[in-house]
Amino acid sequence: MEKEVTIYDIAKQLNLSPATVSRALNDHPSINSNTKELITAKAAELGYRSNAFASNLRRQRTNTIGVIVPRLNSHFVSSVLSGMEKVANERGYNLIISQSQESVKKEKASAKTMFNGRVDGLLVSLAYDTEELDHLDVFIKKGIPLLFFDRVSTHTKATSVVIDNVKAGYDATAHLIEQGCQRIMHVTGNLKRNVYTDRLKGYKLALIDHNLPYDESLLMITDMSREAGIDVAQQISNMYNKPDGLFITNDLCAVSCMAALKKESFRIPQDIAVVGFNDDPVAQVIEPNLTTIHYPGEEMGEIAAQSLINHLNGLVNIQTTNTIVLHFELVVRESSVRTTG
Amino acid sequence: MEKEVTIYDIAKQLNLSPATVSRALNDHPSINSNTKELITAKAAELGYRSNAFASNLRRQRTNTIGVIVPRLNSHFVSSVLSGMEKVANERGYNLIISQSQESVKKEKASAKTMFNGRVDGLLVSLAYDTEELDHLDVFIKKGIPLLFFDRVSTHTKATSVVIDNVKAGYDATAHLIEQGCQRIMHVTGNLKRNVYTDRLKGYKLALIDHNLPYDESLLMITDMSREAGIDVAQQISNMYNKPDGLFITNDLCAVSCMAALKKESFRIPQDIAVVGFNDDPVAQVIEPNLTTIHYPGEEMGEIAAQSLINHLNGLVNIQTTNTIVLHFELVVRESSVRTTG
DNA sequence: AAAATTTGTGCAACCGATTGCAATTTCAAA
DNA sequence: TTTGAAATTGCAATCGGTTGCACAAATTTT
Numbered sequence A, B: 001m002e003k004e005v006t007i008y009d010i011a012k013q014l015n016l017s018p019a020t021v022s023r024a025l026n027d028h029p030s031i032n033s034n035t036k037e038l039i040t041a042k043a044a045e046l047g048y049r050s051n052a053f054a055s056n057l058r059r060q061r062t063n064t065i066g067v068i069v070p071r072l073n074s075h076f077v078s079s080v081l082s083g084m085e086k087v088a089n090e091r092g093y094n095l096i097i098s099q100s101q102e103s104v105k106k107e108k109a110s111a112k113t114m115f116n117g118r119v120d121g122l123l124v125s126l127a128y129d130t131e132e133l134d135h136l137d138v139f140i141k142k143g144i145p146l147l148f149f150d151r152v153s154t155h156t157k158a159t160s161v162v163i164d165n166v167k168a169g170y171d172a173t174a175h176l177i178e179q180g181c182q183r184i185m186h187v188t189g190n191l192k193r194n195v196y197t198d199r200l201k202g203y204k205l206a207l208i209d210h211n212l213p214y215d216e217s218l219l220m221i222t223d224m225s226r227e228a229g230i231d232v233a234q235q236i237s238n239m240y241n242k243p244d245g246l247f248i249t250n251d252l253c254a255v256s257c258m259a260a261l262k263k264e265s266f267r268i269p270q271d272i273a274v275v276g277f278n279d280d281p282v283a284q285v286i287e288p289n290l291t292t293i294h295y296p297g298e299e300m301g302e303i304a305a306q307s308l309i310n311h312l313n314g315l316v317n318i319q320t321t322n323t324i325v326l327h328f329e330l331v332v333r334e335s336s337v338r339t340t341g
Numbered sequence C: 001a002a003a004a005t006t007t008g009t010g011c012a013a014c015c016g017a018t019t020g021c022a023a024t025t026t027c028a029a030a
Numbered sequence D: 001t002t003t004g005a006a007a008t009t010g011c012a013a014t015c016g017g018t019t020g021c022a023c024a025a026a027t028t029t030t
Helices: A007-014 A018-025 A033-046 A050-059 A075-090 A102-114 A134-141 A163-177 A194-209 A226-238 A251-263 A299-311 B007-014 B017-024 B033-046 B053-057 B075-090 B105-114 B134-140 B165-179 B194-207 B226-236 B253-264 B296-312
Strands: A062-068 A096-100 A121-123 A144-147 A157-164 A182-190 A220-221 A245-248 A273-275 A293-296 A324-326 A329-331 B064-071 B094-099 B119-123 B144-148 B159-163 B184-188 B219-221 B245-248 B273-275 B292-294 B323-326 B328-329
Touching: A007 A018, A007 A033, A018 A033, A018 A251, A050 B053, A062 A075, A062 A102, A062 B007, A075 A299, A075 B094, A075 B105, A096 A102, A096 B075, A096 B296, A102 A134, A102 B075, A102 B094, A121 A134, A121 A299, A134 A144, A157 A163, A163 A182, A163 A194, A163 A245, A163 A293, A163 A329, A182 A226, A182 A251, A220 A251, A226 A245, A226 A251, A245 A251, A293 B253, A299 A324, A324 B064, B007 B017, B007 B033, B007 B064, B017 B033, B033 B134, B033 B144, B064 B075, B064 B296, B075 B094, B075 B296, B094 B105, B105 B134, B119 B134, B119 B296, B144 B296, B159 B296, B165 B194, B165 B245, B165 B273, B165 B292, B165 B328, B184 B194, B184 B226, B184 B253, B226 B245, B226 B253, B226 B273, B245 B253, B253 B273, B292 B296, B296 B323
Parallel strands: A062 A096, A062 A121, A121 A144, A144 A157, A157 A324, A182 A220, A182 A245, A245 A273, B064 B094, B064 B119, B119 B144, B144 B159, B159 B323, B184 B219, B184 B245, B245 B273
Antiparallel strands: A096 B094, A293 A329, B292 B328
């Protein structure tokens, strides 16, 4: 185990001051370019590696971005993280990732860790039932930039990166209506979260625009799990006045629901047309393939990270840009297409 | 933006030395318990938060673990990460996660970042085509513990966490044979990676044990992508002497292959029985449901993190425990079960 | 040739916590 | 009361870069 090389070692060998070495290594303009070359060469020769802590300690920043997600093992989240990692890495930032496991309590704990870890900025997608945001307010109070993505908050003045969930909900519903559906059931998640309320809004607007009544008994709030999907199928099966369209705001849930419906010998899309949300890989595996909203996870991650880093570097002010809205796409597949209305 | 509270502030207010405050906050035994109470109370009152950098700088450790994975957006990997995060978080460690995107080059860059970031330990699952391990050797040279999981290396003396891939390959193949398959095709990935060579070994052993010939034309090396699955189906379709069993070491690939085969009107499992690997969610969506090897991702992550942290805390020596083998399970579903051989 | 700039380096004080060793206090045993 | 050990606490150096300011050298301007 060799001992570490420091700028002092380099300075001594070259008969320079550590200050000069430090500046040279950081490409400071006031250092002569010959000196710089000399120093970088020597640094390479000695196998010098910068000590991030010393630097962080002195500069009071960490080059680290905290990320809090509801859970790690979902296709969408991991795509987002992949995008974030890509960008962060390119720009010299590290990512510290933590999952709330959909619990406020864990979310608070994670926030605290990030806070103590003195992340330079924080990227958050809220847990299922988070309401108060005190645990995140501390960041704002300390001037640590905070950016929400996907599951965002309306309360604070933090920037958000989202898709237009209202429009997505509208498009999904309108598509079903165009396919001749008259009674469209909407299965969604906790309405505390923007993604779900917004999609519901879109659903309602589409109904209105097409002169269809809004029937509260066709709205189901669930936890969007596989079990929930099966449960929904069961309920539909027991209904007297069955729906002929189904808009479920999560592909995994939609897929398990479809499987259950098929077991009950519903024909999809003839008896009931289905639209999901997220464009999870399973959407292209289920038969019939699931129509869904394609949701740019990777891109969302890239943009969220990009924005935060730009803000940190003083290029853009996050406080002014309040919401970044990304494009989504309705991907029509067999689960919703009726040859004849 | 309030200024940070330091141990000096606490010390001054209580007329104590920073040394005492530091010790008290770390629950050092030689500090009087009354003093400790006094200090912790004051710290809470002032909203003190420890500065990790100062501490890291002084103690020369970061309480951070680096993780390098081939890619983030795969079900298996995100399960592993979820497990790692859980454990690391409980034990006061942070995770810095980076993806190699299956490229050695990126893997090297990530390793360097981790190295400079002075992670306390490193958890690695190798990229597709990594051969030399110089970029990881530096860690060992510096005495930074290195632990491989899943895609492990045979060269170094680092500990590995894996499943018994030989046995898994054997079981999958034997299962197909028991179902009456005589010509089993094996689709797998780059044989530089243990997971694939081992599964191939198992495949071969099962053939031998059941007196079946090993036919090289039934082995296909692919990149395990969806496209590869479609390609395999195409090739099978063009074969004169078609296989009646298919063992694909990745569910996503298996599923796309199945879909393509179905289009060519192969009946599964009657014409060709299929076994996958990983127990990805899609395995339960495809019809018929895919028989596969259930692979404990979350657990693998937990154990890998656990072992590394235990080593860091001097509880166990990682260098002596060389390989940790986890259980796997063959989950039999419809894709492989033939009512009559 | 003197004065005013510009350029390039160094000094030394940070950043905040940790820790070996010394110093002081406390308390019991002699 | 003295002595010695044990329990507490403090001193001061250290971890390795960073940066405001001073200063010297080189260059340009009068």
